[in-house]
Amino acid sequence: MxxxxxxxxxxxxxxxxxxxxxxxxxxxxxxxxxxxxxxxxxxxxxxxxxxxxxGSPGHRFEEGFEEVVRATIEEFSGVGPLRAERLVLRDAEGELFGVRGQSVEFDAYVHDGRRFLVEVKGFAEPEDVLNFHRKMEFAKRHLDEPFEPLLIAPYAWRKAVQLAKELGVRLLMDADQDPSEDQ
CATH class of the missing domain: 1.20.5 (Single alpha-helices involved in coiled-coils or other helix-helix interfaces)
Incomplete structure (x- = not known):
């Protein structure tokens, strides 16, 4: 047992x-x-x-972008005749990116009268403003003629708007849009 x-x-x-x-x-x-x-x-x-x-990206972006295009046309009316072309500069020494021979591209170089270097963004963040400003400083050292920096974005973070003002970058955006709070 x-x-x-x-x-x-x-x-x-x-x-x-x-x-x-x-x-x-x-x-x-x-x-x-x-x-x-x-x-x-x-x-x-x-x-x-x-x-x-x-939100509703198609609708919001479309309306905002249309307003920015109208504002841009108003901004440049009477300046012309204008020519706008894509501009690519070569960073032979690696000043901007730290790598020699890189391309520095601008969405538009508007000239024949006043000169503008233009960057277009769907939504401007502070980093976009800083990068554009760095590219502007590079362009100032490599272009013979003075130009005005112009960032076009239907929407932007509030900090991006403030930073653009501080750095002397004109930011064209939908006038009816209040800059978004950063998250």
Missing amino acids: DRRFEAVDRRFEAVDRRFEEANQRFEAIERTLASHSEALARHEKALRRLETGI
């Missing part, structure tokens, strides 16, 4: 070990699920911010 009880005890101990191993696996799965739930919550929050920022 004692041997049978010992055999049953060993079986119960084996079953207990299996239950303990299963319990450890379930706890690991619960930790993984908790981690995934936290990541999912962060992604949902980021997605909500993205949806809020984009």
Whole structure:
């Protein structure tokens, strides 16, 4: 009888070990699920911010861009006859990017009268203003004629608008749009 009880005890101990191993696996799965739930919550929050920022992109961008184009036409009316062309300068010494021979591109070089170097963005962020300003400084050292920097963007972060003013970059944007708060 004692041997049978010992055999049953060993079986119960084996079953207990299996239950303990299963319990450890379930706890690991619960930790993984908790981690995934936290990541999912962060992604949902980021997605909500993205949806809020984009809104109805086609409609908002189209209306804002149309207004900026009208403002640009008004800005340049009477300046002409104008010629606008894409401008690419070669950074032979690597001044701008730290790599020799890179291209420095401008969306438009408007000339025949006043001269403008133009950058076009769908949405201006502070980094865009800073990059454009760096490109302007590079262009000042490599172009013979003076020019005016002009950044065209239907929408912009408020900090980008402030930075453009500080750096002397004219920013044309939809006049009806209040610059967006940075997030």
